[in-house]
Amino acid sequence: MVATLDTAREHLRATFGFDDFRGRQAEVVERTLSGRSSLAVMPTGAGKSLTYQLPSTMLEGTCVVISPLIALMHDQLRSARANGIRAATLTSADSDWRETQDAFRAGELDLLYVAPERASQPAFRDFLNSTRLALFAIDEAHCVSEWGHDFRPDYRMLRPLMDAFPQVPRLALTATADRQTRADVLTQLGIPEDGLVLAGFDRPNIRYAIRHRDNPVRQLATLMTERPGPGIVYAQTRKKVEDLAEKLAASTGRKVLPYHAGLDPETRAANQAAFVVSEDMVIVATVAFGMGIDKPDVRFVAHVGVPKSIEAYYQETGRAGRDGDPSAATMFWGAGDFATARMRLSEVDEERRNAERARLDALAALVETPHCRRAVLLRHFGEDPPETCGNCDNCLDKPGVTDVTELARKLLSAVYRTGQSFGMGHLQKVLTGAEDDRIRQRGHDRLSVYGIVEGEDARLLQPLGRALQARGDLVPTEHGGLALGGSAREIIKGEREVEIVVPPKRQRSRGRRGGDEANPVGDPLFEALRELRRELASEAQVPPYVIFHDSTLREMTAARPSTMSEMGRIGGIGGKKLEAYGERFLMEIARH
Numbered sequence: 073m074v075a076t077l078d079t080a081r082e083h084l085r086a087t088f089g090f091d092d093f094r095g096r097q098a099e100v101v102e103r104t105l106s107g108r109s110s111l112a113v114m115p116t117g118a119g120k121s122l123t124y125q126l127p128s129t130m131l132e133g134t135c136v137v138i139s140p141l142i143a144l145m146h147d148q149l150r151s152a153r154a155n156g157i158r159a160a161t162l163t164s165a166d167s168d169w170r171e172t173q174d175a176f177r178a179g180e181l182d183l184l185y186v187a188p189e190r191a192s193q194p195a196f197r198d199f200l201n202s203t204r205l206a207l208f209a210i211d212e213a214h215c216v217s218e219w220g221h222d223f224r225p226d227y228r229m230l231r232p233l234m235d236a237f238p239q240v241p242r243l244a245l246t247a248t249a250d251r252q253t254r255a256d257v258l259t260q261l262g263i264p265e266d267g268l269v270l271a272g273f274d275r276p277n278i279r280y281a282i283r284h285r286d287n288p289v290r291q292l293a294t295l296m297t298e299r300p301g302p303g304i305v306y307a308q309t310r311k312k313v314e315d316l317a318e319k320l321a322a323s324t325g326r327k328v329l330p331y332h333a334g335l336d337p338e339t340r341a342a343n344q345a346a347f348v349v350s351e352d353m354v355i356v357a358t359v360a361f362g363m364g365i366d367k368p369d370v371r372f373v374a375h376v377g378v379p380k381s382i383e384a385y386y387q388e389t390g391r392a393g394r395d396g397d398p399s400a401a402t403m404f405w406g407a408g409d410f411a412t413a414r415m416r417l418s419e420v421d422e423e424r425r426n427a428e429r430a431r432l433d434a435l436a437a438l439v440e441t442p443h444c445r446r447a448v449l450l451r452h453f454g455e456d457p458p459e460t461c462g463n464c465d466n467c468l469d470k471p472g473v474t475d476v477t478e479l480a481r482k483l484l485s486a487v488y489r490t491g492q493s494f495g496m497g498h499l500q501k502v503l504t505g506a507e508d509d510r511i512r513q514r515g516h517d518r519l520s521v522y523g524i525v526e527g528e529d530a531r532l533l534q535p536l537g538r539a540l541q542a543r544g545d546l547v548p549t550e551h552g553g554l555a556l557g558g559s560a561r562e563i564i565k566g567e568r569e570v571e572i573v574v575p576p577k578r579q580r581s582r583g584r585r586g587g588d589e590a591n592p593v594g595d596p597l598f599e600a601l602r603e604l605r606r607e608l609a610s611e612a613q614v615p616p617y618v619i620f621h622d623s624t625l626r627e628m629t630a631a632r633p634s635t636m637s638e639m640g641r642i643g644g645i646g647g648k649k650l651e652a653y654g655e656r657f658l659m660e661i662a663r664h
């Protein structure tokens with residue numbers, strides 16, 4: 073019998089406790105159940121794993137999952153088992169190979185996770201022949217393509233393996249694949265073109281905000297108050313990571329730990345593990361952090377300094393809010409970030425330089441836009457989003473745009489006339505006619521640009537300087553000064569207009585605590601349920617989110633179920649979890 077979507081929904085309820093499919097999950101599940109192969113491109117948090125985990129419980133035989141990282145496999149394994157799915161991994165970190173192999177041969181596994189290196193060995197093909205297969209699921213499928221950003225040669229060996237089992241459907245999954253990579257993945261894995269299921273890139277629960285960095289510790293501390301849950305802060309160097317972690321811990325009293333390649337492996341692993349199980353810890357990290365971490369309840373991702381590219385920004389911010397709850401992605405940028413990045417352009421090979429410059433320009437446009445950030449991001453990925461989203465800083469608090477062409481001409485002339493070797497501080501003094509020894513000594517008080525800026529305009533010099541640096545019209549010199557670059561000469565000659573964004577005068581005042589938090593923090597029942605979840609999690613040695621997500625606890629708090637069957641109707645409680653935890657949570661609710 074071919075299972076229908078209705079039967080699939082019953083299984084969805086019974087196993088995962090979810091009422092319905094999300095986004096394009098239903099399509100993928102339907103294709104898989106009917107034996108067709110697909111490539112599912114869905115953003116992080118869309119629920120890709122469910123699209124093979126659910127069919128694996130319905131189809132006869134085992135679903136073999138190829139996954140590139142042991143940490144990811146173990147994460148998936150835990151979650152699958154918590155829902156009563158019969159899953160196992162075969163990795164170098166496992167000691168239960170015998171049991172796993174026996175269970176597989178006996179047809180007692182729904183899911184078997186392996187790395188591509190193992191899957192591509194000839195012995196593995198023989199092993200697969202020892203039982204019935206239901207599905208090949210290929211996670212992080214962009215790794216098969218040289219166009220993707222994580223090419224893994226072993227993924228290329230998967231095609232011959234799968235071709236040896238022509239009856240078994242294939243399901244490739246990835247969150248990041250541009251047009252070229254998608255086409256390549258389809259070919260490399262032998263999936264028909266009509267098998268592409270492409271969900272949008274939008275992550276509606278993430279609130280994007282980009283601010284100028286004036287006092288990172290204070291700015292981050294405020295963000296931490298607004299978002300009391302777990303958070304990731306990305307900083308650019310090891311030293312900055314260490315420094316910020318220390319200062320944030322001191323100024324907020326929260327648990328804040330560093331993560332970077334310079335820490336010894338034990339400390340690094342311990343800090344990561346502490347973060348994964350925590351409900352309120354902040355990790356300050358270099359971008360090395362995040363690969364292979366599947367923590368669903370990250371409430372904010374902050375960038376101190378600009379990321380490498382829009383792609384990197386999307387991927388890094390995408391680690392926030394996988395559970396669908398409100399989350400923040402906040403970037404604190406400085407003119408120096410762009411200045412440094414543009415200076416490095418000269419070290420790049422000539423063939424790559426234009427592409428790299430375009431990458432920076434795209435980032436500068438995102439940082440500087442007065443329009444919807446989400447729209448800029450989504451357009452970058454080829455989508456056609458609405459003009460406004462209502463959930464980014466610019467949509468919530470529209471910034472002004474000012475024509476500063478004249479002021480820009482004055483500033484750039486001052487750069488030129490002072491010999492292209494001074495920084496913004498000195499230039500501002502010259503332009504506003506400050507009385508200053510250094511100015512007099514150098515004769516800058518006799519220049520035609522001395523004292524030609526006054527009043528309101530003087531206030532705009534700083535943001536203008538930042539904007540020109542972000543755009544590359546002002547470039548840094550080796551000794552910390554600024555020189556003309558990009559379109560500076562056209563601006564001076566009056567051939568080009570300059571507009572800049574002026575931030576709204578006062579930042580929207582939010583509630584003192586958790587203004588954007590979905591959780592009823594402080595509600596005694598909710599807090600008691602969280603406490604119980606913590607206990608159960610530490611007994612079972614799993615992160616709390618493996619027991620129940622916050623959304624499940626919220627629903628319990630609001631609905632106050634008093635019987636097992638009422639409890640079973642709460643979202644996120646499938647049969648296995650109801651049996652394992654239902655009674656304990658009912659008792660806790662009854663006590664309040």
Ligand code: ADP
Nearest residue numbers: 090092093094116117118119120121122368394
């Ligand atoms: P991805 O792998 O696409 O990043 P995951 O598979 O980790 O996403 O799923 C993200 C979260 O969404 C998980 O916590 C999962 O339990 C939840 N989820 C998945 N499908 C549904 C659904 N149909 N209804 C409610 N929650 C879902």
Ligand code: ZN
Nearest residue numbers: 444461464467
């Ligand atoms: Zn917006």
